[in-house]
Amino acid sequence: MSNALEVTDSTFGDEVLKSDVPVIVDFWAEWCGPCRMVGPVLDEIAAEQDGKVKVVKVDVEANQATAMKYGITSIPAIYMFKDGEVDKQTVGAKPKAALIKEFGLNA
Numbered sequence: 001m002s003n004a005l006e007v008t009d010s011t012f013g014d015e016v017l018k019s020d021v022p023v024i025v026d027f028w029a030e031w032c033g034p035c036r037m038v039g040p041v042l043d044e045i046a047a048e049q050d051g052k053v054k055v056v057k058v059d060v061e062a063n064q065a066t067a068m069k070y071g072i073t074s075i076p077a078i079y080m081f082k083d084g085e086v087d088k089q090t091v092g093a094k095p096k097a098a099l100i101k102e103f104g105l106n107a
Helices: 010-017 033-048 064-069 096-102
Strands: 023-028 054-061 078-082 085-091
Touching: 010 023, 010 054, 023 033, 033 054, 033 096, 078 096
Parallel strands: 023 054
Antiparallel strands: 023 078, 078 085
């Protein structure tokens, strides 16, 4: 079971933009091999950062409006939102240590 919350076009605003804590958003698709590789890494980060950072997943196939709004053209695209704004972003599957460093998380 995933520790990341599935969000949709209709729940993105409440779950991400209005969040009291920073949110890591994994823009992914079922058919994407690298997306499936990074999923478990993000689940670990979600468990370890529980209460400090929220991790959510957006299926770009099913939620095209949100993907288009943020210009997602390559996946996995992993964005960090703080106070409703994109703070940091990266594209591609990366190891856990690289994601922790890139997003300024405490290991």
